[in-house]
Amino acid sequence: MRQFFAWLFLVVLMVFLVIGGFKMVHPFGEPPSAMDQYIIDNSQEQAGSNNVVAAVVFDYRGFDTLGEATVLFAAVTGVMFVLRAGGKKEET
Amino acid sequence: MSKIVRTVANQLMLFVLVFGLYVIVHGHVTPGGGFQGGAVIASGVVMLIVAFGSGQIKKSLRERRLSVVESSAALLFILVAFIGIGTVFFYNFLVGSRIFGDIPPTGTNPGNIWTGGVIPLMNVAVGLKVMAGLSAAVLALALFSGGEEIE
Numbered sequence: 698m699r700q701f702f703a704w705l706f707l708v709v710l711m712v713f714l715v716i717g718g719f720k721m722v723h724p725f726g727e728p729p730s731a732m733d734q735y736i737i738d739n740s741q742e743q744a745g746s747n748n749v750v751a752a753v754v755f756d757y758r759g760f761d762t763l764g765e766a767t768v769l770f771a772a773v774t775g776v777m778f779v780l781r782a783g784g785k786k787e788e789t
Numbered sequence: 790m791s792k793i794v795r796t797v798a799n800q801l802m803l804f805v806l807v808f809g810l811y812v813i814v815h816g817h818v819t820p821g822g823g824f825q826g827g828a829v830i831a832s833g834v835v836m837l838i839v840a841f842g843s844g845q846i847k848k849s850l851r852e853r854r855l856s857v858v859e860s861s862a863a864l865l866f867i868l869v870a871f872i873g874i875g876t877v878f879f880y881n882f883l884v885g886s887r888i889f890g891d892i893p894p895t896g897t898n899p900g901n902i903w904t905g906g907v908i909p910l911m912n913v914a915v916g917l918k919v920m921a922g923l924s925a926a927v928l929a930l931a932l933f934s935g936g937e938e939i940e
Contacts (some may be wrong), residue, residue, distance in 0.1 A: 741892070745817075746817040750820070759870060763879075770860070773856065777925065
C-alpha cells in the first residue's frame with residue numbers, strides 16, 4: 698500500500714513537471730535571444746569567417762573549444778597511462 | 790585480413806587523407822573543421838589497423854610520437870589564443886592583417902580561403918590534435934587487446 702502511494706505520488710509529480718515544462722517551452726521558430734541573430738549578422742566582418750559555426754567555436758566561444766581539447770587530451774593521457782601500466786605489470 | 794582488403798585499404802587511405810585535410814583546411818569556409826577532419830583521418834588509421842593488424846602498423850606509427858604531436862598541437866592552440874591577450878583571451882587579432890586577413894562580404898558569397906584570421910590556424914591545430922590523439926588512443930587499445938607491448 699505504501700509503495701502504491703509512493704508510485705502514485707511519483708506519477709503525479711512527473712505529470713506536473715512535464716506539463717509545467719511544456720508550458721514553459723519557447724514558442725517554436727522564435728529566436729530565444731538576440732545573441733544568435735547578432736552572431737549571424739556580424740560573424741563575417743568581425744571574425745572574417747563564412748562558416749558561422751567555425752566563428753562561434755573558435756572565436757566567440759573559444760573557451761569551450763579549449764575545454765573540449767582538454768577533455769580529449771585527458772582521455773588520451775588516461776588511455777596511454779592505464780595501458781602502459783598494464784603492459785609493464787605483465788612483464789614482471 | 791585478405792590481400793584484397795589490404796590492397797583496397799592501402800589505396801583508399803590516400804583519399805581519406807586528402808578528404809580529411811580538405812575538411813580541416815577549409816574549416817572556416819565550408820561545413821566541417823578541425824574536429825571533424827581529424828576524426829576522418831583517425832578513422833582512416835582505424836581502417837588501416839583493421840586491415841593490416843596492429844602489429845604491422847606499430848612498425849611505422851608509434852603512439853609516443855603521436856602523443857608528442859598531440860601535445861604540441863594543444864600548445865600551439867593555446868599559444869595562438871594567448872597571442873591575442875592584448876585585447877582579450879581568444880581575440881581574433883589577424884582579421885584585417887596580411888595573414889588570413891581578408892574580410893568576406895556580408896551575405897552570400899562564393900567563399901575565400903584567405904579569410905578567417907586565427908580560425909584556420911586553430912583549425913589546423915585542433916585537427917592535428919584530434920587526429921593524433923584519436924589515432925594514439927585507438928592504436929594503444931588495439932595493441933593492448935592484441936597482447937602486444939606498448940612503448
